Amino acid sequence: MFSKSFFCLVAVLLCAQAVFGITIISKSEWGGRNPTSKSTLASGLSYAVIHHTEGSSCSTKAACIQQMKNIQSYHMDSLGWADIGYNFLIGGDGNIYEGRGWNVLGAHASNWNSKSLGISLMGNFNNYSPTAVQISAAKELLAYAVTKGQITSGYILYGHRQVGSTDCPGTYLYSEIKSWSHWKA
Numbered sequence: 001m002f003s004k005s006f007f008c009l010v011a012v013l014l015c016a017q018a019v020f021g022i023t024i025i026s027k028s029e030w031g032g033r034n035p036t037s038k039s040t041l042a043s044g045l046s047y048a049v050i051h052h053t054e055g056s057s058c059s060t061k062a063a064c065i066q067q068m069k070n071i072q073s074y075h076m077d078s079l080g081w082a083d084i085g086y087n088f089l090i091g092g093d094g095n096i097y098e099g100r101g102w103n104v105l106g107a108h109a110s111n112w113n114s115k116s117l118g119i120s121l122m123g124n125f126n127n128y129s130p131t132a133v134q135i136s137a138a139k140e141l142l143a144y145a146v147t148k149g150q151i152t153s154g155y156i157l158y159g160h161r162q163v164g165s166t167d168c169p170g171t172y173l174y175s176e177i178k179s180w181s182h183w184k185a
């Protein structure tokens with residue numbers, strides 16, 4: 001079927017991903033705009049905050065990229081923010097999309113932006129559950145954020161509603177994250 005060299009190439013790629021981390025669709029890959037300004041987010045943070053975009057869900061890379069562009073335009077053009085608010089977003093396609101990225105201060109949770117990494121799952125989870133691949137990608141990203149040193153190994157995971165007056169990240173996603181190891185009441 002496949003040649004031995006093909007098999008070895010695949011094995012090397014899988015190993016490289018395991019060693020060097022996860023796949024994140026960079027801002028340049030999804031065609032995001034540059035920020036109008038940028039501030040540093042410290043490493044070794046004690047918190048990660050989970051959000052939902054409260055917008056459309058997407059199940060293909062093309063559709064999720066379109067969502068990324070729509071959300072960034074909304075945050076920059078309508079809300080007047082420097083960039084898309086979140087550090088990272090996760091599509092229903094299971095891909096992780098770079099928002100502001102590592103060590104960049106986000107705009108996702110008032111009073112918590114400088115203390116936390118902000119991750120948003122695309123969709124409105126007041127109405128339905130996130131996809132299984134979306135959930136695993138979020139967990140992988142959090143684990144990777146620990147190995148990167150962006151958050152500590154003992155970090156606390158909150159849903160946005162725990163740190164602000166909002167129903168974000170939606171009822172279904174909020175009940176989901178309650179079972180994740182770092183979530184705290």
Ligand SMILES: [Zn+2]
Pocket residue numbers: 050051052108160166168169
């Ligand atoms: Zn939120």
